[in-house]
Amino acid sequence: MQLQYTPYTAPVFLSAVVGLGVGAFALKHRERPGAFPLAVFLIGASFWSFAEGMNLATVPLESKFFWTRIETVFSCVIALAWLTLVLEYTGNDEWVTPRTIALLLIEPVVVVGATVLRPALLWTEVSTVETAGFVAFESVTGLLYDVHVIYSYLLVLLGGALLLRVILFAEGVYRTQATALLIAMFIPLVGNALYVFGYLPPGIDPTTVGFLISGIIVAGTILRGQLLELVPVARHLARDEILENMEDRVIVLDDNQRIADINPAAAELLDRSEAAAIGERLETVLPDLAALLDDEAGTHVQTELSLEGEEGARYYNVRVSPLRRARGAVAGTLISLRDVTDKRQQRQRLEVLNRLLRHNLRNEMNVVAGNAELVERQLADPDLRERLDRITETATRITDQSDKVGQVSRTFDEDGTVMVDLGEAVRTEVRDARDRYPAAEITVDVSTDLDIEVDPAIAIALDELIANAVQHNDTDHPTVTVRVREADDFAALEVADNGPGIDPHELAVLEEGEETALEHGSGVGLWVVYWTVEQFGGRLEFENDDSGCTVTALLPDADEEDDPGTEQSDGIDGFRQALNPSDIGFSADD
Incomplete structure (x- = not known):
């Protein structure tokens, strides 16, 4: 066989080697979405490149025509494998069915059959021509060849459109992957178009060299862009799963x-099927909600709305978020309705019971204490007077606890937080405590001034910690030390005493987070501290030892920058994170 050397032979054969290597790697991981069609695409491109290399290397027309037909056979695989890859990668693999594949294979099967049995349907004339110092293959193509080119380009362009949608609406690694795949296909496509439409000399076909670049791009994306490991299909499926199973009512509007x-x-809320609901105007099915959107068009809204149904009025926490296109134009609205009827009724009942209990408890205990004092004045028996003193003390303590709960409740009902100089707040509370407990030695150690953003109830919690340390101290000389120090991202407020420590069962109640019939705390003091610290993201730590007890309240330090990546998502926020905007052509505006 007569052979020749051309400057293009080496890169074409190199393309075959690179494509075969990357395709083999993809085939090894064929269980991952898109991996098998990617392997078919790359291995098909590799054999196409090898055939093109042999076409360039041989001189006789018969040999060149043989390798040209081999190239055409493998070109039938490339476009279909590419489209299948994109469908699986983008989560549209419901289209990859045996029926669809069979229909798409009709054209490639016809072309392969004609290539083997009736080449004249594809090439009406074949010849060789000397160009750029070597002998090249030249032909006049027939109608079937032109149909094959158009069909292949349409499949490639369809896959490109799906990838372009991911690029426009996705973000991060998904956008990088989709861009790499789009470039990897369109480089050889442009080269092939220049050759097919006669913009290059005969024998100069850059398609296979484009495959070399494609192989390098795909290999780099696998190694650096997590291709075959992280694909949008997982996000697409998660979006569907979240949307279908959320208890919240989620509506997307155009x-x-x-x-x-x-x-x-x-x-279910609209009392119709999903298919019947799509396309309906919101004002037709939920006029009250539509009126709310008209008043707050294009803005984020969170409110409570009452809707009438078969079971009467139901109350919903409504969250509305505009959906924006890439350039900021509002393209739709995302609405979440969370049924809070039961929670609302429970809250109302608790508020009423709380007010009645505290009001009645205070009044009744005042009656008990007042009558005990009157009876004590009429008694001469020391034992009976001592018992009355205990009654009075108990009534006073219960009244104080009622006042304490009321004060904390009122404080928690107030909106917002305040910026507090923790060191100055501690000094103020210690000064007041010294006046109330002159027999105790209360010292303060503030190593630094820390600004923290907390509820005003921090003063109540600190007062409760100091009072607990003094009142439950059984030593002859109670000592209490209040310290403020920095601890990582927290400000640490420590109250240490030389008393007997906190009973372990009291701490167990706090750890469980609720009181039970078998295990409950003796008072509300620790609960007040626990609620207050928990209210603004802090936590409590307790340490009992032979020298006493140390209670540490770790409070978030306002000097530390907030990390937006640590925000918790709930309800509609969780849905929006999983929602793939490319599914509906919108992007959520955060």
């Missing part, structure tokens, strides 16, 4: 307030 998507819970 820019004309028509329902574009809806989950089963919302369809």
